[in-house]
Amino acid sequence: MGKSKEIAIKDADRVANYQNESKSNIYNSLKLIQSSLKAPKGQFNNFGKYSYRSAEDILEALKPHLKEHNLILAISENTIELGGYLILESTATLSNGVDSISVKASAGINPERKGMDIAQSFGSSSSYAKKYALGNLFLLDDTKDADSTTNPKEVKPVVKSKPTMTTDIYNSMLEYINTGKGSVVAAKMDNYKMTKKQSDTLTRMIKENTK
Secondary structure: OOHHHHHHHHHHHHHHHHHHHHHHHHHHHHHHHHHHOOOOOOEEEOOOOEEEOOHHHHHHHHHHHHHHOOOEEEEEEEEEEEOOEEEEEEEEEEEOOOOEEEEEEEEEEOOOOOOOOHHHHHHHHHHHHHHHHHHHHOOOOOOOEEOOOOOHHHOOOOOOOOOEOOHHHHHHHHHHHHOOOHHHHHHHHHHOEOOHHHHHHHHHHHHHHOO
16 A cells, blocks of 8 residues: 555544544534523513513523533525415524534514514514424423412402513413413403504404304
8 A cells, every 4th residue: 555545544544533532522522512501481471471582592592512512503494385374494503613413493473463563573473483493402401481389378468560562472462362262362362551553453353253
């Protein structure tokens, strides 16, 4: 065997060993992050009365882990058409600069969704797909935490003024109406301070969805 050929084989072996070691390292790092990551459910849905985590909560919790393991996390999005429906596909990619691991999640887009303009509809689908791509990559559960586990008998009634209708609550009501739960919204509308436009829109949508 010639000297140049022997050197080439040794170089190829070194590259292969480096690549195998790199791939092993990124999987080990992912395993450690999956077992130790704590992403708090920092958001609260006042209408549904449950706590949940957003994609931003997950990303904030990940930052120290990415720094510790010298990893990079990138999120990309792509819109495709499937069977006449618009689908937003979000891809979360974890990389050490050599190897990478990617997980995808998808969410449908309804440009004609009642109560939302096109930007809100895309934004809602983007947030949903991004959160689930991250959750699947880092093995985060998506169960909704109940507002309280306190024994109802121990709760003393407190007189409170009506809370103001927020964008989060309004969007939740729209979601309930669009999924056939208009009666739930109708029963709770009087619990919130809202503008006449908000009240008229919700009332009209409830009637349209119960025809």
